[in-house]
Amino acid sequence: MSITSIRGCIGCGDCVRACPTDVIRLDAKTGKAFIAYVEDCQICHLCRMYCPVDAIIISPEKMIPVVVSWR
Amino acid sequence: MKESNNEGFSRRDFLGIAGVATLATVGLNGEGESTLPSIDPKGFETKEYQSDVLVIGGGVAGVFAATKARDAGADVMLVVKGGLGTSGQTPFAKGVFSFDAKESGVSLDEFTNKVSRSSLGTNNAIYTKQMAEHSKARVEELRSWGFFDQVLCRDPLTHPIKEREIPVMERIMITHLIKEEGKIAGAMGFGIDEQSLYLFRAKSVILCTGAGGFKPNGFPISDLTHDGTVMAYNIGAKVTGKEWNDGHVGSDKNSAASFDNWHGMFEQVPSTTSVEIRHDLGVDLNYQAYKKGPPVMMGPPQQGATFVVGGPFRPVEFSQMHGERRDHPPRGEHRGPPPRDERRGPPPGSNGTNVGGASAGLSIHKSEGLVPINEQCESTIQGLYAAGDALGSYMAGAIYTQIGSSMAGSSVQGAIAGEASAKYAKTIAMPKIPKSKVNKIKEEILAPLYRESGYSPAWVTQTLQGVMIPNFVLYIKKELMMQSALAYVEELQSHHSPMLKASSLHELRLAHETTNMILSAQMKLKASLMRTESRCSHYRVDYPDMDNENWQVWINIYKGKDGTMEFEKQPFGTWAKV
Amino acid sequence: MQNTSKHSTLFGVLFIFMGLPTLFWFLGEYPFRSFLKDSLGLATLLALYLLYLQFFLSGIPKTPLESYRFKTIIRIHKYIGYVVVLFFMLHPFFIVLPRFFEAGLLPQDALIKLLTTFETQGEIVGLIAYLLIFFLGATSLFRHKLGMKYRSWKLLHGITSLLFIFLASWHAIDMGRHINDAQTLWIVLVASTASWMLLQSYRREDERIK
Numbered sequence: 007m008s009i010t011s012i013r014g015c016i017g018c019g020d021c022v023r024a025c026p027t028d029v030i031r032l033d034a035k036t037g038k039a040f041i042a043y044v045e046d047c048q049i050c051h052l053c054r055m056y057c058p059v060d061a062i063i064i065s066p067e068k069m070i071p072v073v074v075s076w077r
Numbered sequence: 078m079k080e081s082n083n084e085g086f087s088r089r090d091f092l093g094i095a096g097v098a099t100l101a102t103v104g105l106n107g108e109g110e111s112t113l114p115s116i117d118p119k120g121f122e123t124k125e126y127q128s129d130v131l132v133i134g135g136g137v138a139g140v141f142a143a144t145k146a147r148d149a150g151a152d153v154m155l156v157v158k159g160g161l162g163t164s165g166q167t168p169f170a171k172g173v174f175s176f177d178a179k180e181s182g183v184s185l186d187e188f189t190n191k192v193s194r195s196s197l198g199t200n201n202a203i204y205t206k207q208m209a210e211h212s213k214a215r216v217e218e219l220r221s222w223g224f225f226d227q228v229l230c231r232d233p234l235t236h237p238i239k240e241r242e243i244p245v246m247e248r249i250m251i252t253h254l255i256k257e258e259g260k261i262a263g264a265m266g267f268g269i270d271e272q273s274l275y276l277f278r279a280k281s282v283i284l285c286t287g288a289g290g291f292k293p294n295g296f297p298i299s300d301l302t303h304d305g306t307v308m309a310y311n312i313g314a315k316v317t318g319k320e321w322n323d324g325h326v327g328s329d330k331n332s333a334a335s336f337d338n339w340h341g342m343f344e345q346v347p348s349t350t351s352v353e354i355r356h357d358l359g360v361d362l363n364y365q366a367y368k369k370g371p372p373v374m375m376g377p378p379q380q381g382a383t384f385v386v387g388g389p390f391r392p393v394e395f396s397q398m399h400g401e402r403r404d405h406p407p408r409g410e411h412r413g414p415p416p417r418d419e420r421r422g423p424p425p426g427s428n429g430t431n432v433g434g435a436s437a438g439l440s441i442h443k444s445e446g447l448v449p450i451n452e453q454c455e456s457t458i459q460g461l462y463a464a465g466d467a468l469g470s471y472m473a474g475a476i477y478t479q480i481g482s483s484m485a486g487s488s489v490q491g492a493i494a495g496e497a498s499a500k501y502a503k504t505i506a507m508p509k510i511p512k513s514k515v516n517k518i519k520e521e522i523l524a525p526l527y528r529e530s531g532y533s534p535a536w537v538t539q540t541l542q543g544v545m546i547p548n549f550v551l552y553i554k555k556e557l558m559m560q561s562a563l564a565y566v567e568e569l570q571s572h573h574s575p576m577l578k579a580s581s582l583h584e585l586r587l588a589h590e591t592t593n594m595i596l597s598a599q600m601k602l603k604a605s606l607m608r609t610e611s612r613c614s615h616y617r618v619d620y621p622d623m624d625n626e627n628w629q630v631w632i633n634i635y636k637g638k639d640g641t642m643e644f645e646k647q648p649f650g651t652w653a654k655v
Numbered sequence: 656m657q658n659t660s661k662h663s664t665l666f667g668v669l670f671i672f673m674g675l676p677t678l679f680w681f682l683g684e685y686p687f688r689s690f691l692k693d694s695l696g697l698a699t700l701l702a703l704y705l706l707y708l709q710f711f712l713s714g715i716p717k718t719p720l721e722s723y724r725f726k727t728i729i730r731i732h733k734y735i736g737y738v739v740v741l742f743f744m745l746h747p748f749f750i751v752l753p754r755f756f757e758a759g760l761l762p763q764d765a766l767i768k769l770l771t772t773f774e775t776q777g778e779i780v781g782l783i784a785y786l787l788i789f790f791l792g793a794t795s796l797f798r799h800k801l802g803m804k805y806r807s808w809k810l811l812h813g814i815t816s817l818l819f820i821f822l823a824s825w826h827a828i829d830m831g832r833h834i835n836d837a838q839t840l841w842i843v844l845v846a847s848t849a850s851w852m853l854l855q856s857y858r859r860e861d862e863r864i865k
């Protein structure tokens with residue numbers, strides 16, 4: 007289901023900045039990144055590539071129905 | 078030292094253990110519910126900024142625009158919807174064209190002519206030539222910023238901006254351009270992190286907002302919704318190129334996974350490409366799917382690829398490759414092997430079963446966007462410039478021609494627009510923007526937050542996708558289907574767009590993006606209905622042939638006096654009139 | 656008789672400090688990342704448990720390991736100590752190591768980011784623990800050069816270790832990407848027992864002096 011989990015986050019905020027579609031946000035209390043708007047994930051892996059501790063796991067499956075031109 | 082151990086805990090021991098135990102329950106791996114602060118539409122403050130030149134967009138075009146405007150002596154600001162170097166299409170492009178006449182044995186004019194032949198006259202030869210001419214210089218600049226040294230482009234693209242101390246504001250969506258006394262006066266938008274509106278007063282604005290699509294599945298462009306085109310259209314600028322299609326397909330399995338669709342290309346270090354002109358990524362595969370039904374495969378026929386005669390016309394000279402795009406560096410240029418179970422191979426759909434619409438809503442790069450009135454990237458609005466994917470320069474024509482020229486074109490145009498805009502800014506005084514106008518825009522921006530009932534942007538977007546993305550609407554066109562789709566889209570436009578509701582800043586952004594997509598869809602359908610011929614990436618089953626008598630023209634779209642959408646023809650090889 | 660008890664003690668130790676943690680790891684059903692990443696992850700977890708084991712190998716009487724000779728125990732303690740200290744000194748490097756083999760942020764940039772980010776509790780605690788590990792290593796390696804009495808050195812060593820495992824456990828529970836509730840509980844249990852034992856031994860010593 008798109009971006010799946012964030013574990014081991016040190017709260018640097020780089021994934022938040024790197025995500026083009028604003029999927030990830032920082033939790034005000036813990037300072038850690040969390041998945042706020044998973045349905046907008048475009049599965050581009052930028053967040054994962056920017057994370058210094060490689061905390062982000064992404065699956066290729068989209069969690070909302072996918073509209074394509076034919077199938 | 079003899080004593081029994083069963084004395085129970087001492088207070089001191091207990092505290093130690095309790096401490097660790099409390100930690101265990103409090104700090105449990107951050108898996109608790111995280112929430113964002115709720116927002117109050119009345120609690121927005123407007124922050125004001127001022128600069129000679131305002132650059133909107135942080136892709137490669139925006140970076141060059143800001144850099145060159147600064148070097149030309151202007152005081153510059155850069156504002157980006159996402160992050161600098163981490164939004165738009167720039168982060169995903171890996172091949173950058175660098176023209177070298179000596180090395181390639183092709184002269185500048187030969188190159189330009191060949192692009193014109195492949196694109197069936199749809200290119201603006203002046204922009205084609207300009208791109209090639211300056212590509213090498215821009216590539217060398219990119220190189221000096223470290224762009225070709227690593228996979229990620231944030232730091233390399235930030236380098237020249239930091240060096241010049243150009244202020245950058247990220248995660249701000251610009252929704253409105255402001256025009257005063259016939260000239261550009263600034264722009265306004267909102268932040269997605271905190272409750273603030275942003276008013277930018279500027280003598281000149283350069284739109285580097287990229288292109289857009291219908292948040293399609295399988296292509297990393299969900300953050301691009303033609304915002305620049307729509308904002309400019311709304312203040313009276315002419316825009317173009319809406320009938321063309323970017324014909325990227327995705328893979329049948331996990332079609333929404335852009336990363337996986339591109340087989341690890343996003344993990345490559347960028348490199349340069351040299352002269353290789355093609356006629357790529359139109360709607361050939363869409364035609365095959367239409368004619369014989371899925372499954373459809375790409376590639377040479379002997380490898381199981383489907384082949385159907387007829388369909389979009391392809392000049393003989395460029396007939397061999399069937400839709401495969403190779404504007405990426407050769408394999409093996411990874412920095413280290415890629416991780417996980419990548420099935421490596423060429424970009425989307427060069428093998429395996431394909432589905433269409435991966436980039437739905439996107440036209441061929443540089444064929445859509447603001448209409449330029451000269452080779453300085455100036456739009457039909459005084460003081461408003463556009464560069465890169467936001468400018469309808471027709472640099473490549475209405476089909477993909479030179480590999481890697483999109484990045485080169487954005488860089489070259491960014492630099493040219495930057496200089497031109499700085500020069501223009503020197504000639505005028507800082508514009509004034511009346512308070513009433515600011516208040517009106519503020520109201521428009523925040524309206525979705527004030528609505529207590531209304532449609533969710535996500536649902537409206539999905540509905541729009543359902544109407545627009547089917548092969549028989551967007552790609553294999555015919556009058557009746559487009560008319561029907563238009564009826565739906567106009568319903569969304571007149572009824573749903575004004576009733577979009579948002580309850581967070583994230584959703585506010587989605588609401589504005591949805592509105593922009595609906596308008597783009599309308600433009601796409603109407604322009605496609607108007608062009609009663611087939612050419613390059615525009616294919617109509619009811620007008621399958623090229624019509625050189627009537628259609629050696631580009632279609633410009635603008636807002637008429639009464640607010641309706643107007644269309645005009647502009648002959649190939651001419652400049653638009655203001 | 657002596658031997659079987661030794662054997663069962665050894666099995667017990669392996670079970671508590673290696674077996675169960677590994678079992679909890681696998682019960683977590685974490686998504687496979689890569690052989691290197693997952694091996695490093697498991698090694699880090701086990702290294703943490705080795706640290707707890709150190710408390711039982713510190714020559715404190717009244718532990719299940721009493722049946723071993725004091726000298727042997729201390730030798731093992733020293734050996735494990737240096738290995739684990741070295742391992743944790745490399746911990747930040749191990750985290751960015753996979754970046755050498757895959758695309759993304761450059762390993763050096765990742766390391767700098769890692770060591771200069773102070774945004775979350777777990778990270779700050781981890782960095783303090785990281786400094787402590789250098790202190791522990793250095794004061795052990797150069798014990799004779801410190802010119803301290805053995806007794807005061809031992810106290811210093813014990814207190815630092817106590818502080819260290821407190822912070823390290825906190826860091827692990829808060830940040831560890833393979834930590835589930837069972838693992839958390841086990842860490843808390845083992846760490847508390849270890850600390851409790853040490854504190855008990857100090858109290859006994861206290862009383863003896865009195």
Ligand SMILES: Cc1cc2nc3c(=O)[nH]c(=O)nc-3n(C[C@H](O)[C@H](O)[C@H](O)COP(=O)(O)OP(=O)(O)OC[C@H]3O[C@@H](n4cnc5c(N)ncnc54)[C@H](O)[C@@H]3O)c2cc1C
Binds near residue numbers: 135137164172249287
């Ligand atoms: C997967 C993929 C592979 C590609 N491969 C290649 C390749 O190999 N070679 C090549 O030449 N080209 C390639 N392209 C095309 C190329 O990436 C683009 O043509 C080029 O990056 C466009 O650059 P740009 O700066 O004009 O726009 P973009 O990079 O799209 O930047 C647009 C910027 O505008 C910002 N923006 C948008 N709307 C707003 C708003 N409302 N307010 C504020 N800011 C806004 C965005 O956040 C973004 O920063 C590829 C594209 C994709 C998607």
Ligand code: SF4
Binds near residue numbers: 049050
């Ligand atoms: S994969 Fe892309 S879209 Fe999804 S969360 Fe990461 S950066 Fe955002």
Ligand code: SF4
Binds near residue numbers: 015038
């Ligand atoms: S990039 Fe990684 S460490 Fe930084 S905030 Fe995101 S998940 Fe956390």
